[in-house]
Amino acid sequence: MKSVELFTGAGGLAMGTAKAGFHHLALVERDKHSCYTIRENQQRSNNAASNWRLHQMDVADFDISTIGKEIDLLAGGPPCQPFSIGGRHGAHLDERDMFPQFFRAVRELRPKAFLIENVRGLLRQNFINYFEYIILQLTHPEVLLNDNESWIEHVARLERHHNGAVPDDLEYKVTYKLLNAADYGVPQKRERVFIVGFRSDLNINWSWTEPTHTEEALIWDKWVTGEYWERHSIPSSARPDCNPKLRARLQKTGASLLGSMTAPWRTVRDAISDLPNSHAASSIPNHIYIPGARSYPGHTGSPLDEPAKTLKAGVHGVPGGENMLALPSGEVRYFTVREAARLQTFPDDYYFPCTWGESMRQIGNAVPVNLAYIIASSIYNHLQFVTANKKIVNAV
Missing domain, CATH: 3.40.50.150 (Vaccinia Virus protein VP39)
Structure with missing residues (x-):
């Protein structure tokens, strides 16, 4: 057509x-x-x-x-x-x-x-x-x-x-x-x-x-079956605690979650965990570490084990906080262009030839x-x- x-x-x-x-x-x-x-x-x-x-x-x-x-x-x-x-x-x-x-x-x-x-x-x-x-x-x-x-x-x-x-x-x-x-x-x-x-x-x-995907199914996978952590080989000792409010929510909605036919929301970890550490040299196109990320109010990055925050192009350049990964350790770093492209579900063979800022603008607009x-x-x-x-x- x-x-x-x-x-x-x-x-x-x-x-x-x-x-x-x-x-x-x-x-x-x-x-x-x-x-x-x-x-x-x-x-x-x-x-x-x-x-x-x-x-x-x-x-x-x-x-x-x-x-x-x-x-x-x-x-x-x-x-x-x-x-x-x-x-x-x-x-x-x-x-x-x-x-x-x-x-x-x-x-x-x-x-x-x-x-x-x-x-x-x-x-x-x-x-x-x-x-x-x-x-x-x-x-x-x-x-x-x-x-x-x-x-x-x-x-x-x-x-x-x-x-x-x-x-x-x-x-x-x-x-x-x-x-x-x-x-x-x-x-x-x-x-x-x-x-x-x-x-x-x-x-x-x-x-x-x-x-086709829901937050409830992701919650179930994390805090009821544990399949999410097992899929990523995260040991029990390294898993975050289930907070009391979330536990109360699970107890209240457990039956509906159990009957859910949807897949769990996909997280940042789901999208990028197979990519090499961005600090290391990589042969993967667009997977290059950009230093200088920092957290500040309103710009705290995207948690690794949730879907990313909305990637944005920005009005006056690229807003760093929306294009930043928040690691469980408390550290933050910028997403590489390849990681951001994955968060927008571009295939890995789609190449972004411009600078990091310009490429992130294009990805954020896509x-x-x-x-x-x-x-x-x-x-x-x-x-x-x-x-x-x-x-x-x-x-x-």
């Missing part, structure tokens, strides 16, 4: 959708460092990025008519700074708001489906009206903003249109959800908003994939590959089912 991706970054979402079966006709990204990372990987013969068609330019300058084919999926993560809790909170007033460009792409490409990822700040109360506008414009992409019309006037008109009885030539069934990547096997507590739309004429009834794959696979399967049924009907 054919796809186009806007605001590609270093390729996390693109890799996940490609893994799900989508073939990228075009990837658009203006950041030269992210494009350099993708091109570097394209030169590696066994890398998934080898056949990606990359356009280094602003999405606003991309001529969508050059695609010239029916598109199954349009994907992308419009810049999150206008909505990020760590950003300027400008939303529609921020010149970096690129949602209008995504609306344009939906109108011109008429994809069967689209997939958008953005920060959880998009759901902040003071942005809620603009978020409603985003959903309505995605639902009715051909109800255009008029000259000299504000987005507030436009959303009122969209609401009237949405509640009317006149069908659109191009309309989408749109749904959104705040997902925690840890609930889907990513070793990182990372909450992001995902928006999915299917073209209404396809009559697809789609729902979000249920979580969509976890495995989460992108899970969502894109569900979209792919539903589109494939519709396509197969259409072929059967045409044959009859």
Whole structure:
């Protein structure tokens, strides 16, 4: 199935959708460092990025008519700074708001489906009206903003249109959800908003994939069966104590935990324990120790035996605390680029050629590959089912 991706970054979402079966006709990204990372990987013969068609330019300058084919999926993560809790909170007033460009792409490409990822700040109360506008414009992409019309006037008109009885030539069934990547096997507590739309004429009834991993199952593995520690060959004498509050919680919820059919949340240790000590020389690409880490209030690093805190790109450079490992000994150190890439579920053959800071920025901005794959696979399967049924009907 054919796809186009806007605001590609270093390729996390693109890799996940490609893994799900989508073939990228075009990837658009203006950041030269992210494009350099993708091109570097394209030169590696066994890398998934080898056949990606990359356009280094602003999405606003991309001529969508050059695609010239029916598109199954349009994907992308419009810049999150206008909505990020760590950003300027400008939303529609921020010149970096690129949602209008995504609306344009939906109108011109008429994809069967689209997939958008953005920060959880998009759901902040003071942005809620603009978020409603985003959903309505995605639902009715051909109800255009008029000259000299504000987005507030436009959303009122969209609401009237949405509640009317006149069908659109191009309309989408749109749904959104705040997902925690840890609930889907990513070793990182990372909450992001995902928006999915299917073209209404396809009559697809789609729902979000249920979580596959839970914190409760991890607690059970640690403090009831001990399987977590045994799996990592941690002797009883080196295991942390189960605190009284947690013990009380286990006693209260033990029955439900015992019946849980989900896998345990994956931890930092699960993700990186097979990598060599980062202090030692390593032949593994991107696995290089960076000195100088320190803990300070609000930046205490990610515990080894929990999913990592959200890796972030930072507004003014890389925030050290979110990219730091807190060891049981009380020591802290920076994650290597390879460790951070694993926390975002990039495969080990995906190489980050830039400096530590720039690579960590790209990784922090990325969509976890495995989460992108899970969502894109569900979209792919539903589109494939519709396509197969259409072929059967045409044959009859």
